Amino acid sequence: MPYRQTEHTRARIEATRERIVEAAREQIAEAGYASASVQAVARRANVATGSVYRHFPSKADLFAEVFRRASQRELDLVTRVTSDETRPAPERIAQAAEAFARRALAAPTLAYALLAEPVDPAVEAERLAFRRGYRDAFAGALQDGIAANEFRELDSQLAAAAIVGALGEALLGPLSPASNGHKAPKHHDALVANLVQFCLNAIEEKTHVGARSHS
Amino acid sequence: MPYRQTEHTRARIEATRERIVEAAREQIAEAGYASASVQAVARRANVATGSVYRHFPSKADLFAEVFRRASQRELDLVTRVTSDETRPAPERIAQAAEAFARRALAAPTLAYALLAEPVDPAVEAERLAFRRGYRDAFAGALQDGIAANEFRELDSQLAAAAIVGALGEALLGPLSPASNGHKAPKHHDALVANLVQFCLNAIEEKTHVGARSHS
DNA sequence: ACAAGCTGTGAATCGTGGTTCACTTCTTCG
DNA sequence: CGAAGAAGTGAACCACGATTCACAGCTTGT
Numbered sequence: 353m354p355y356r357q358t359e360h361t362r363a364r365i366e367a368t369r370e371r372i373v374e375a376a377r378e379q380i381a382e383a384g385y386a387s388a389s390v391q392a393v394a395r396r397a398n399v400a401t402g403s404v405y406r407h408f409p410s411k412a413d414l415f416a417e418v419f420r421r422a423s424q425r426e427l428d429l430v431t432r433v434t435s436d437e438t439r440p441a442p443e444r445i446a447q448a449a450e451a452f453a454r455r456a457l458a459a460p461t462l463a464y465a466l467l468a469e470p471v472d473p474a475v476e477a478e479r480l481a482f483r484r485g486y487r488d489a490f491a492g493a494l495q496d497g498i499a500a501n502e503f504r505e506l507d508s509q510l511a512a513a514a515i516v517g518a519l520g521e522a523l524l525g526p527l528s529p530a531s532n533g534h535k536a537p538k539h540h541d542a543l544v545a546n547l548v549q550f551c552l553n554a555i556e557e558k559t560h561v562g563a564r565s566h567s
Numbered sequence: 568m569p570y571r572q573t574e575h576t577r578a579r580i581e582a583t584r585e586r587i588v589e590a591a592r593e594q595i596a597e598a599g600y601a602s603a604s605v606q607a608v609a610r611r612a613n614v615a616t617g618s619v620y621r622h623f624p625s626k627a628d629l630f631a632e633v634f635r636r637a638s639q640r641e642l643d644l645v646t647r648v649t650s651d652e653t654r655p656a657p658e659r660i661a662q663a664a665e666a667f668a669r670r671a672l673a674a675p676t677l678a679y680a681l682l683a684e685p686v687d688p689a690v691e692a693e694r695l696a697f698r699r700g701y702r703d704a705f706a707g708a709l710q711d712g713i714a715a716n717e718f719r720e721l722d723s724q725l726a727a728a729a730i731v732g733a734l735g736e737a738l739l740g741p742l743s744p745a746s747n748g749h750k751a752p753k754h755h756d757a758l759v760a761n762l763v764q765f766c767l768n769a770i771e772e773k774t775h776v777g778a779r780s781h782s
Numbered sequence: 783a784c785a786a787g788c789t790g791t792g793a794a795t796c797g798t799g800g801t802t803c804a805c806t807t808c809t810t811c812g
Numbered sequence: 813c814g815a816a817g818a819a820g821t822g823a824a825c826c827a828c829g830a831t832t833c834a835c836a837g838c839t840t841g842t
Contacts, residue, residue, distance in 0.1 A: 354839090355839060355841075360839090389829065390830060401831090
């Protein structure tokens with residue numbers, strides 16, 4: 353048996369696979385999913401088209417992984433913030449929403465691809481899974497806040513979904529390729545602040561004058 | 568000149584065109600955009616595939632029109648409600664949101680196609696235009712409400728987009744083809760009520776106890 | 783060095799569904 | 813009725829990009 357995969361080879365293969373994933377991510381971040389043909393990705397990764405298929409059974413699988421990784425990074429951040437139990441729930445929600453919005457605005461093409469661009473059904477499934485992830489992250493903090501009387505009583509799953517939707521839709525304008533010629537990063541601060549305020553208001557008790565703790 | 572289009576012929580052609588549009592709408596409402604090949608639509612309309620192209624330059628144009636008509640009906644309703652100046656703005660927003668949600672839940676497959684299903688870019692453009700329409704409808708009522716001190720001061724365009732997003736996302740779960748096996752129309756009432764409450768809270772003054780007017 | 787077997791290649795293939803078009807059928811009017 | 817021209821037909825065509833595969837080039841163990 354004159355050939356058996358050695359550690360060195362395994363590492364090189366893994367590195368190539370990595371290059372392909374990274375090339376796919378770059379392609380999306382630069383010009384959107386629509387531009388990300390297998391050929392374009394292969395060219396960018398300096399491999400032949402066929403080689404992509406040594407690493408992934410299909411284009412859909414490749415991009416499912418790309419989406420999964422990119423989204424997981426974002427979701428991890430949001431989840432970390434929303435589940436930091438040392439802080440009050442409203443602060444967690446606000447920070448999570450702000451982080452979500454800021455990061456999206458910082459990488460608009462990628463964010464647009466992850467959030468809204470038409471993609472293969474298999475990739476869409478990945479997207480939906482992460483939407484659920486965001487929803488659950490927010491829902492957790494909402495529950496905590498409800499328990500602490502920081503929020504009014506509400507269906508936390510529904511409210512969480514609504515928050516995710518509000519963030520997504522409100523960002524879609526600024527993110528969409530069309531409106532991407534005239535960047536105005538200054539206005540982002542105001543946009544983010546308004547958006548966060550919107551979300552907080554939606555879920556907080558209306559009456560907070562004499563303030564809280566009516567146990 | 569032995570042939571010139573007569574009124575009778577013109578009417579028949581128009582009727583056929585109408586049948587095609589209607590067949591396309593039905594196909595979408597029944598099985599989604601993905602199922603709506605030109606052939607399927609033609610079959611349903613009892614015309615040959617080629618005949619579709621006597622009436623529309625391309626599939627995209629046909630479906631752009633289908634989307635435009637279906638969405639326009641919804642948008643008209645929402646706009647009528649949001650611009651009814653005899654009622655207070657919060658009531659208008661609440662009723663518009665409720666109408667939007669109820670109608671979507673009543674025709675889930677169609678609503679899903681109009682709101683979220685992957686479509687041709689040309690059709691997507693139509694969809695975006697109507698999102699803008701919804702946003703503007705809500706934005707109008709928001710402005711009125713701000714002027715009347717019924718809402719806190721906010722960026723009405725942004726808040727309107729966030730409302731549209733919140734409605735859309737929160738409905739996506741119940742609408743999506745996946746979760747469409749186990750209908751539970753009873754729960755719809757609660758869902759709608761919660762959703763409306765979410766939107767109202769997001770935009771109303773928090774402090775409404777003594778109710779201020781801090782000029 | 784050599785054979786065995788793996789990895790890399792990219793031009794050719796294939797599937798899909800929108801679109802075309804040569805032809806048939808229908809409508810109009812002298 | 814018959815000619816002129818429009819509307820209707822559907823099988824064939826085509827574009828596109830994902831996928832394949834026969835081959836070249838490496839790696840490994842003897």
